[in-house]
Amino acid sequence: MPSDAEPAPVSAKTPVTLREVAAAAGVSVATASKALNGQGRMTAETRERIRETARQLGFRPNHLAQSLLRKRSFTVGLLTNDTYGRFSLPLMAGVSDALVDNGVSVFLCNVEDDPRLGQMHVEAMLDKRVDGIIATGKRIDRHLPVDLSNLRVPVVYAFTQPDPGAVGLVSDDAGGARLAVEHFLRLGRRRIAHVSGPASFAVVHTRAQAYRDVLEEHSLPVSEPLLGQWSEGWGRDAVAKLFSNGRGREGWPDAVFCGNDQIARGVIDALRERGIGVPEDVGVIGFDNWEIVAEATRPPLTSVDMNLAALGREAGLALLSLVGGQPAAPGIRKLPCRLVVRQSCGRPPGG
Amino acid sequence: MPSDAEPAPVSAKTPVTLREVAAAAGVSVATASKALNGQGRMTAETRERIRETARQLGFRPNHLAQSLLRKRSFTVGLLTNDTYGRFSLPLMAGVSDALVDNGVSVFLCNVEDDPRLGQMHVEAMLDKRVDGIIATGKRIDRHLPVDLSNLRVPVVYAFTQPDPGAVGLVSDDAGGARLAVEHFLRLGRRRIAHVSGPASFAVVHTRAQAYRDVLEEHSLPVSEPLLGQWSEGWGRDAVAKLFSNGRGREGWPDAVFCGNDQIARGVIDALRERGIGVPEDVGVIGFDNWEIVAEATRPPLTSVDMNLAALGREAGLALLSLVGGQPAAPGIRKLPCRLVVRQSCGRPPGG
């Protein structure tokens, strides 16, 4: 009965310990440990026999015991206040990816905007001896409601405001805005408007400044960005302002760079309702590349993607190297955005 | 200098151990442990002195050591394959809420649809001695790509297909559909259509059947549900079918119950483009109550909310009671939906 040879070692009800493996193999726990970890000296025969025994018994080392001894838990905490998830999800996925590949697990800690909750989570993580903490948020210019300075574990900030002297990763919003405006220029568009979110967001100004810079570099007229809300409704309202009859048809923009995809969707909808063709008459570019929105617009929306998954991955790796003792240059590192071209801008004249 | 009395015990670089507390207080570790945990017998004075010492030193017990001893890690794993997050995020938030209140941390494990990744995560969790596992997904009628039967820890399934004999929590889709259709009926609407997603989803049939049931209970004509995609585009196409001239104006529906909010948005947009008034001429109800969509439609969309956060909370509590040794009734428990009324259905005739 060869099929009975392996008695299904998969997860018995009670975990088998190293001591049991050692007993079964007729050696001491010390030898068993060394055999399984490739440490110490022993005959190849002994080593293999112990390994085989462990395999048959389905032995898996208890990470709690290992962590206790090594003072390294292979666990990190991920702090976020983005319950909504549009930004934090790809970020978290990236962090998780990078860490799981290195055998590190991730504690998910939602702190909302509640300092008390944040404090609780941080203490719980510290008590569980996480190797490090990644702080993420929903906007770059706000702190999480928790104090992460002077912790005894390294901290990396991703897509949220870092403490001074800490390691932070954010998207290069200015670069992303440049991508958008330069794309318009390559397509031959010259009267480019910018519709964005509330002035209280730092990124609004960063992107607006990049928009101005590009136009000035090309000696093109800069029209003052229209700031409002991050909503479709504001996008529609902005179209009413930009395409008012008072300005005369020739004063109308031939391109609109929007601060996010929802605004862009409002802009596209309003343009269609006015009988203005996208992309024939006006090109539109959004920001965030929120696929569910960008692919539902008519036509599908060209948008700037902040590469948040990659950012999360970088954050994970940065934390890992800090945990490993590598000194990382403190300060904010900006990661490039990319433009995802769909159909809301048309083709270049020659294309 | 009274302000120097407390030397900022917050998180020194190296954690202070019970042994150090004991030494500082001039007692044994055993006594120190008992003093801090309210166990054993000693003078109130001794107990308080030890506690005060611990406080001053900023002592926090090492959970790894505690877990090792208690065989309980106060940690659970959360498995999901919903990278997109529309469903899993509120679910996760609910789970997290329920658990954090009980001092339990959550490992986030994204398994995509990759069995190998799923296996890795489950093994990592088991090695880290999680107390239990919560499996969540993006649809009720599919298994996660991992085998969770015969684990040595309890498992609870939330919003994903449970193993037979396991504890599963899902939304009551039939009940949710009833809420929608009955709402239409209360408003005096009688020619109610149903536009839903692909036939490959079990919920599509569940909701469609509930739709039929309610109409039949009221002896109203049932028109066959239109099945298509979960997209705005399909919503628009469905309107073209439902409101074709061939049917004659009197054959047009006066209400459309949609399988999700994106379909509903497509329906509303298409109706507006045809000059059909919502809610005056036609009422529309969506499903999922995805706020970002429901609040952006014109008018804002009335929608069925699956209460996923509550579902997550229940799942967390269910797991906790299993971990605590309470035997839970296996099988699927359905949690009620609720109707979120906005403006896409109008008011009742008398209201």
Added chain:
DNA sequence: GCGATTTGGGAAAAGGTTTTCTCAGAGGGA
């Protein structure tokens, strides 16, 4: 004043693993 009970607190084991010593035996050189 003496035995019995209570009181306050400590010693030690347990939990599972890793790592440093230590040590017995085998082999090699003189």
Added chain:
DNA sequence: TCCCTCTGAGAAAACCTTTTCCCAAATCGC
């Protein structure tokens, strides 16, 4: 044959906390 060096493997400490058992001193009853 004797001494030295290797080799293979085990004993024990360490990580940090909890808990059981135990003991000395104090208190009580008579």
